[in-house]
Amino acid sequence: MSTTAPSTGKRAATRELILEHAYELARREGLEGLSIGALAQDVGMSKSGVFAHFGSREDLQLAVLEAGQLRFLQRVKWPALKLPRGLPRVRAIVANWVEWGYEYRSGCVLLTAASEYDGREGVLHDTVTRQQAGWREEMCRAIGHAVENGELGTDTDPSQLAFEIYALMLALHHDAGLFGFDEARRHTLVAFERLIASYSPEPGRRTAP
Amino acid sequence: MSTTAPSTGKRAATRELILEHAYELARREGLEGLSIGALAQDVGMSKSGVFAHFGSREDLQLAVLEAGQLRFLQRVKWPALKLPRGLPRVRAIVANWVEWGYEYRSGCVLLTAASEYDGREGVLHDTVTRQQAGWREEMCRAIGHAVENGELGTDTDPSQLAFEIYALMLALHHDAGLFGFDEARRHTLVAFERLIASYSPEPGRRTAP
DNA sequence: AAAAAGAACGAACGATCGTGCTATTTTCTG
DNA sequence: CAGAAAATAGCACGATCGTTCGTTCTTTTT
Numbered sequence: 039m040s041t042t043a044p045s046t047g048k049r050a051a052t053r054e055l056i057l058e059h060a061y062e063l064a065r066r067e068g069l070e071g072l073s074i075g076a077l078a079q080d081v082g083m084s085k086s087g088v089f090a091h092f093g094s095r096e097d098l099q100l101a102v103l104e105a106g107q108l109r110f111l112q113r114v115k116w117p118a119l120k121l122p123r124g125l126p127r128v129r130a131i132v133a134n135w136v137e138w139g140y141e142y143r144s145g146c147v148l149l150t151a152a153s154e155y156d157g158r159e160g161v162l163h164d165t166v167t168r169q170q171a172g173w174r175e176e177m178c179r180a181i182g183h184a185v186e187n188g189e190l191g192t193d194t195d196p197s198q199l200a201f202e203i204y205a206l207m208l209a210l211h212h213d214a215g216l217f218g219f220d221e222a223r224r225h226t227l228v229a230f231e232r233l234i235a236s237y238s239p240e241p242g243r244r245t246a247p
Numbered sequence: 248m249s250t251t252a253p254s255t256g257k258r259a260a261t262r263e264l265i266l267e268h269a270y271e272l273a274r275r276e277g278l279e280g281l282s283i284g285a286l287a288q289d290v291g292m293s294k295s296g297v298f299a300h301f302g303s304r305e306d307l308q309l310a311v312l313e314a315g316q317l318r319f320l321q322r323v324k325w326p327a328l329k330l331p332r333g334l335p336r337v338r339a340i341v342a343n344w345v346e347w348g349y350e351y352r353s354g355c356v357l358l359t360a361a362s363e364y365d366g367r368e369g370v371l372h373d374t375v376t377r378q379q380a381g382w383r384e385e386m387c388r389a390i391g392h393a394v395e396n397g398e399l400g401t402d403t404d405p406s407q408l409a410f411e412i413y414a415l416m417l418a419l420h421h422d423a424g425l426f427g428f429d430e431a432r433r434h435t436l437v438a439f440e441r442l443i444a445s446y447s448p449e450p451g452r453r454t455a456p
Numbered sequence: 457a458a459a460a461a462g463a464a465c466g467a468a469c470g471a472t473c474g475t476g477c478t479a480t481t482t483t484c485t486g
Numbered sequence: 487c488a489g490a491a492a493a494t495a496g497c498a499c500g501a502t503c504g505t506t507c508g509t510t511c512t513t514t515t516t
Contacts, residue, residue, distance in 0.1 A: 066366055087464040144366040153362055156424030157275055157353035167425050201434040205418030209410060212417055215365030216376050225410040236445045296494045304474060
């Protein structure tokens with residue numbers, strides 16, 4: 039007998055399969071629009087068969103949320119860690135983030151969840167808030183390194199710049215969904231360069247002698 | 248007999264009452280989470296009584312969407328029209344917009360709808376897209392006036408600046424919902440001033456002699 | 457091969473969904 | 487005040503929701 043379920047096995051494998059389908063469904067319909075019946079039909083199982091892998095719908099939603107964060111981190115954060123601390127890493131994060139926005143242009147689970155649960159209370163709200171706060175914190179740290187390196191002005195407020203970068207990513211998703219990705223990306227990248235220039239220690243354009 | 252229903256009358260009055268409740272419900276649960284049963288209970292009527300005022304759920308959602316836009320325009324746009332064209336009007340729009348974000352901090356129907364319907368198709372998607380495109384267009388025009396007045400640099404791309412301003416408002420709602428309104432507003436206003444300064448025809452801080 | 461354990465199924469539950477149809481009540485009109 | 491017209495209630499429908507339960511099929515262990 040196994041005291042704890044092994045992470046590789048039939049159970050874990052189908053659970054992962056279900057989560058994959060659930061993630062795609064939640065991307066389109068939101069976490070609140072994710073229904074077990076539709077998920078079961080999508081994955082080719084019975085409702086109860088799917089249900090048995092998660093004690094409740096809420097636990098399923100939570101699992102999707104964590105799967106989403108994992109994907110985000112391994113597509114956006116981890117590749118950026120290979121670059122040196124400071125501005126290069128910040129730039130890499132933003133570049134990866136934009137590409138992430140391209141792959142998941144029709145709905146990002148994490149962003150949708152943030153707007154779905156920001157006004158309520160419960161485990162889902164708490165998880166979403168913790169995720170968002172954690173990622174914002176990491177952005178602040180990455181920006182802080184750039185300040186320490188002298189790549190950004192010493193008067194830079196990391197949380198302020200993190201807010202402004204996050205704003206661009208929200209607008210990227212918003213505009214990509216409504217007006218098309220290409221123009222949204224153009225606007226985003228232009229705005230990001232303006233942002234970096236405006237926080238640069240050397241004046242970006244008009245330099246005083 | 249009346250050939251067409253007068254805009255003031257019992258029918259129109261209760262329809263307005265229902266819409267008021269529906270708007271508040273949709274603000275919390277989203278347009279997709281708005282159910283006729285819950286709405287009827289909230290307004291103190293029977294399901295069919297409520298239903299009779301709108302031929303279908305979709306028509307109800309559409310009415311809420313238009314009610315939301317009306318409120319937005321009369322709280323954000325119309326007061327700003329009293330100010331002269333150009334930068335003052337742009338500033339007024341942003342200021343009103345931020346205060347609008349305060350009043351409706353736990354969920355804005357229009358923004359929620361934008362993320363709910365950006366990936367689908369149908370009347371609701373079309374309406375949301377039209378609304379958003381229209382408002383963006385108005386922002387571009389307001390910014391264009393400021394450029395013509397010489398209050399913003401001649402190389403200013405209105406659609407680019409409109410994108411960046413919209414980004415701040417999205418981030419305001421996002422952060423206000425998750426982390427509290429006050430800090431979100433602080434970040435938003437600071438970012439907006441940086442934005443205006445960076446688009447200013449005279450260099451904001453370091454001026455070349 | 458027999459027995460034990462695990463995984464998925466199928467049916468059913470109470471509830472709620474949007475939507476019709478028919479009364480009944482309310483309001484307006486002559 | 488009576489009768490027409492409008493507004494609302496009541497009820498029922500098929501569908502779907504999340505969830506539970508007992509059964510069946512598959513896999514592993516003895």
